[in-house]
Amino acid sequence: MEILLLRTAxxxxxxxxxxxxxxxxxxxxxxxxxxxxxxxxxxxxxxWLNGGSQAAARAAHGNVAAQLIVAAFCLVYGRLAPVLxxxxxxxxxxxxxxxxxLLAAMCANVWLTAALGLAVIFAxxxxxxxxxxxxxxxxxxxxxxRRWDIPVRMAVSATTVLLAVHAADALGSFAGGILAALPVxxxxxxxxxxxxxxxxxxxxxxxAALTATPCTLGFLLMIxxxxxxxxxxx
Numbered sequence: 496m497e498i499l500l501l502r503t504a505x506x507x508x509x510x511x512x513x514x515x516x517x518x519x520x521x522x523x524x525x526x527x528x529x530x531x532x533x534x535x536x537x538x539x540x541x542x543w544l545n546g547g548s549q550a551a552a553r554a555a556h557g558n559v560a561a562q563l564i565v566a567a568f569c570l571v572y573g574r575l576a577p578v579l580x581x582x583x584x585x586x587x588x589x590x591x592x593x594x595x596x597l598l599a600a601m602c603a604n605v606w607l608t609a610a611l612g613l614a615v616i617f618a619x620x621x622x623x624x625x626x627x628x629x630x631x632x633x634x635x636x637x638x639x640x641r642r643w644d645i646p647v648r649m650a651v652s653a654t655t656v657l658l659a660v661h662a663a664d665a666l667g668s669f670a671g672g673i674l675a676a677l678p679v680x681x682x683x684x685x686x687x688x689x690x691x692x693x694x695x696x697x698x699x700x701x702x703a704a705l706t707a708t709p710c711t712l713g714f715l716l717m718i719x720x721x722x723x724x725x726x727x728x729x
Contacts, residue, residue: 557672
């Protein structure tokens with residue numbers, strides 16, 4: 496019963512905290528917080544409680560692999576947002592993220608996967624175009640969107656963690672780890688931000704999320720190393 500309550504409450508609670516802070520801080524800080532492991536962290540805790548260190552280590556490996564997917568999504572969405580409509584931008588970003596997912600799934604070595612992800616992240620940040628000059632006014636997100644965005648994010652986060660845990664039972668903890676760290680919240684926020692406040696704001700959010708990804712990757716690698724060492728000692 497305690498595990499079920501943790502599954503249901505932990506991820507959306509973290510998303511609520513992130514969303515409240517992000518709403519008061521603008522798109523860049525919002526993107527930084529969205530790049531944090533708000534779903535993969537709770538998922539790893541659940542995997543450790545349910546399956547022990549070995550299952551959690553495999554899940555952490557999957558989380559590391561998924562960071563390549565996150566990086567590809569942020570990079571493609573941020574680059575295409577100024578030139579495409581929101582739906583087309585999202586479609587292109589998801590297609591590229593799926594290709595990155597296939598590549599990540601084929602990398603058996605966690606350190607090789609992490610190195611590949613870091614290469615994509617730093618290349619993307621280094622070649623990111625300069626932001627357009629401010630237009631003199633700031634678009635504001637409509638009030639009706641403000642009432643619904645946080646509950647939607649919380650529901651998506653809880654659903655993602657639950658589906659990932661069940662996928663780990665059916666497909667293995669590595670696949671569950673990839674699913675838990677997919678950029679679902681980023682996709683929801685990118686599309687809604689693009690539609691409500693414009694391409695420049697969405698691109699700024701994606702760049703900030705990409706900037707946060709190396710820290711998330713480092714966190715996941717530390718978790719993986721600690722869990723792998725625990726498995727070796729046992």
